[in-house]
Amino acid sequence: MDALTLLEQDHQKVKQLMGEIEKTTERGIKTREQLFNKLVEELTIHEKIEEQIFYPEVKKRATSKQLEELVTESYEEHHFVDMVKAEIEGTPFDAEEWAAKFKVMMENIEHHAFEEEEGKMFPKVRRAFKKDELEDMGTRMEELKSQLMESVPTEERAGA
Numbered sequence: 001m002d003a004l005t006l007l008e009q010d011h012q013k014v015k016q017l018m019g020e021i022e023k024t025t026e027r028g029i030k031t032r033e034q035l036f037n038k039l040v041e042e043l044t045i046h047e048k049i050e051e052q053i054f055y056p057e058v059k060k061r062a063t064s065k066q067l068e069e070l071v072t073e074s075y076e077e078h079h080f081v082d083m084v085k086a087e088i089e090g091t092p093f094d095a096e097e098w099a100a101k102f103k104v105m106m107e108n109i110e111h112h113a114f115e116e117e118e119g120k121m122f123p124k125v126r127r128a129f130k131k132d133e134l135e136d137m138g139t140r141m142e143e144l145k146s147q148l149m150e151s152v153p154t155e156e157r158a159g160a
Helices: 002-021 029-061 067-087 098-126 133-148
Strands: none
Touching: 002 029, 002 067, 002 133, 029 067, 029 098, 029 133, 067 098
């Protein structure tokens, strides 16, 4: 699978998890906690494959200043989401402000994934790389993703 398709699939999975979390209430704490932990796992792995493989390759091949800036901005957006995520992790799942903090994180993730990456960056990347290069990059990203998933304890992967 090519790199962009892999990332788009990850974005859809994250969007689905965020939608499920958004539907939870203070009474569904266990469900909220399980879904949030799964989301954190997905985001962590996704960030790593982007930051270790995708962004460096795109930056090397950047055909415009705008594409270079999109990569730099993406690193910063990851950093911001990580800060909000850490704040959420320090907030009790049944606290009133938990949902508000989660909403801020969700809005930033949606902006990053769908507006910045899929809307602006991916079309430029598709023009800068040959199909087989995107396939090769996708294979490397899938391999890293598999390794990272194997390092997650089984009970976390099961959402228990």
